Amino acid sequence: MLTPEIRKQITELVRHWVVPAMGCTEPICVALATAKATEILGTTPAKVEALLSANILKNAMGVGIPGTGMVGLPIAIALGALIGKSAYGLEVIKDSNADAVEQGKKFIDEVEYPVVVKPDNGVGASHTYKLKNDDDLRNFLNEWASEYPEVPYIMEEFVPAEVNSYDAIINSKGEPIFEAGNVTPGSIMDIVNKRLDLAYYVAADMLNGTSTYARHYTEKERKVFETYLQSRIDLVEIANKDENFLRERILTMYANPVFNKQNALR
Numbered sequence: 001m002l003t004p005e006i007r008k009q010i011t012e013l014v015r016h017w018v019v020p021a022m023g024c025t026e027p028i029c030v031a032l033a034t035a036k037a038t039e040i041l042g043t044t045p046a047k048v049e050a051l052l053s054a055n056i057l058k059n060a061m062g063v064g065i066p067g068t069g070m071v072g073l074p075i076a077i078a079l080g081a082l083i084g085k086s087a088y089g090l091e092v093i094k095d096s097n098a099d100a101v102e103q104g105k106k107f108i109d110e111v112e113y114p115v116v117v118k119p120d121n122g123v124g125a126s127h128t129y130k131l132k133n134d135d136d137l138r139n140f141l142n143e144w145a146s147e148y149p150e151v152p153y154i155m156e157e158f159v160p161a162e163v164n165s166y167d168a169i170i171n172s173k174g175e176p177i178f179e180a181g182n183v184t185p186g187s188i189m190d191i192v193n194k195r196l197d198l199a200y201y202v203a204a205d206m207l208n209g210t211s212t213y214a215r216h217y218t219e220k221e222r223k224v225f226e227t228y229l230q231s232r233i234d235l236v237e238i239a240n241k242d243e244n245f246l247r248e249r250i251l252t253m254y255a256n257p258v259f260n261k262q263n264a265l266r
Contacts, residue, residue, distance in 0.1 A: 021090035026060035027076035032092040035084025058141045068101045078104035114158040203254035
């Protein structure tokens with residue numbers, strides 16, 4: 001049986017460390033951070049980007065937010081920005097009402113799916129995903145966020161764009177004597193996620209004169225790439241064209257992602 005002294009100590013510990021919270025603490029702590037940021041900003045933000053750990057994402061996306069009839073981080077963040085008061089601590093959105101919830105829904109709708117999730121500290125498009133709906137988000141959380149809970153992810157608005165590159169060899173006067181441009185057909189993210197990177201492996205083997213990565217492509221796919229490579233070389237119109245040099249340079253450009261990945265895994 002507990003003595004009065006021990007009971008008193010336990011009560012004091014509870015009063016010191018336990019604070020009231022409005023609902024599940026994961027989304028509410030994000031709402032609290034949003035409210036504090038809004039107060040520092042001095043105005044309602046037009047857009048909020050939250051950097052969250054995988055555990056916060058996983059635990060917060062499926063829980064209800066009291067008084068809203070909704071679940072997940074978007075409404076918690078929206079209410080934190082619109083009516084949250086950081087002085088309330090984990091009861092940050094206790095002033096929420098029906099009007100505030102409606103404002104929160106409109107705030108969420110300003111940035112709709114698709115969104116992009118990516119590691120806060122990643123390499124290129126590795127482990128970067130385009131999520132088109134709530135099902136995609138749940139699948140991402142169940143698979144990747146659960147497997148790598150220690151990796152913080154960023155969620156951002158998806159902005160469609162075309163990837164263009166320009167390279168040139170410049171003389172001593174700063175004038176290009178050889179130049180080439182490239183438009184990437186499709187998304188680098190899709191190339192990585194859908195394993196459309198066979199050209200990289202073909203180039204690596206052709207450059208080294210090996211078949212180290214042959215498991216990644218078929219002989220037919222190799223021939224298609226060889227035809228494409230020659231077509232790029234044929235486009236270069238300069239005097240005394242060194243096809244071997246051009247071939248080596250183009251192959252190196254395509255093979256570099258394979259070599260970089262290999263070096264990163266060492």
